Structure formats: structure tokens, C-alpha cells
Amino acid sequence: QKEVEQNSGPLSVPEGAIASLNCTYSDRVSQSFFWYRQYSGKSPELIMSIYSNGDKEDGRFTAQLNKASQYVSLLIRDSQPSDSATYLCAVPPGYSSASKIIFGSGTRLSIRP
Amino acid sequence: EAEVAQSPRYKITEKSQAVAFWCDPISGHATLYWYRQILGQGPELLVQFQDESVVDDSQLPKDRFSAERLKGVDSTLKIQPAELGDSAMYLCASSSGTGTGANVLTFGAGSRLTVL
8 A cells, every 4th residue: 555645637627616636645643744736847836734634725725634534635616727737645754743755646637628 | 935956957868877966955944855756656755864964765776876965955866877767857855844844845946867
């Protein structure tokens, strides 16, 4: 089992709809969770972080965390063509503060006009 | 806005040649990471530094790869000899290493390596 798993996609969503991206992780003691966006040929950029169970909203983005089920998701409301990118889930192990951060393989999202 | 600097942006080399990548993290960031990203995959950690010390290099192919961060600031990743399978994007990232920013990574633009 991979430490961080994501559906590779591509996920195709019509413009204006909600895009839902999921990530599962294996380390039960992980405490922090991150979503990065990566445009083709570019480097990843942080878009969301979440540390507590429940939802965290930032503009059109909502991160959802369920530690009991070991999954974290990212919702993008009112999807725009500029949201077309690969979304990477990143999870540090829970045993130290600055530790080996594992990335999932990413989900490729395509917003169709 | 503070940035992570990387060079070169692009490198084309023949197999068996030596290659070096350089990274200058955000000023004050104690933790520096080198990741390798093969097309269509997520970044894979090669080496992590805390100041000048290696924290994790378990995935670094040590027969051909080396990394150093001698003064705890900038870092160099070297490959010798390069192989065809080394073709990838090499990403450098840094983080403050402490507090709430401990695991928040800022990436450089990356160095795209093509081995012929």
C-alpha cells in the first residue's frame, strides 16, 4: 500500500461545477495535510493546508479532513479553466515536526468550458 | 516575495556525463529538500537537509548521486554518471523547519534534466 494515494485521473469537470479530489494516507499519526497545485511544466505551489478534522474554507477551495478514515479531500467550487492542473496531496509523517513529506502521484483535473 | 532559486532551468546531457544542480533556499529557511519528479508522477524525496546536516537520504541512489549543503545555506545535487532513467524534473524546496511552517514547502522553478 502506498503511503499517500490519489486517483490519477484525469478528472473532467464542466466549468462552474464543483470538482472533488480525494486523498488517502496510511500513517495514522499524521497531523498535517497539504494540497499543492502544479500546472504543466511548472513546480508545485501550496494552495491549502489542514490540521484538524472537519472543513477549512479559503475562497473557492475547501479542504476536508477525516482522520478516523484517513482521508483528506479538496473541493473546488465554481470551477474555472484556470483550475486545470494536477493537484498533489502531501502528508508528513506524524513523528516529527520537520519530517519527510510524502506526495501522492497527483490527480489531473481538467475543466471543460 | 521570497523565492527559492534553482539553476540551471534546463540541462541536456549524454549518459555517463556528470551533472550538477544548484539551489538557494529562502533566506532563513533551515530545511532544504531535493525532490525528483518523473513525468506523470508525484515528487519523490531524494534528500532532506536540516541546516547542513542530512536528515533523510534513504531514497538517494548513492552510487551516482551526491548532495551537499556545506554552510547550511545553498545546496548542490550532483549526478555522476548520468543514466537515461535520470531524465526528470529536479525540484528544490525549503521550509522554515519550525512551528506551523515546519512542513510548508516553497518550491523553486525546478531543473529539467534530459539524458540522451
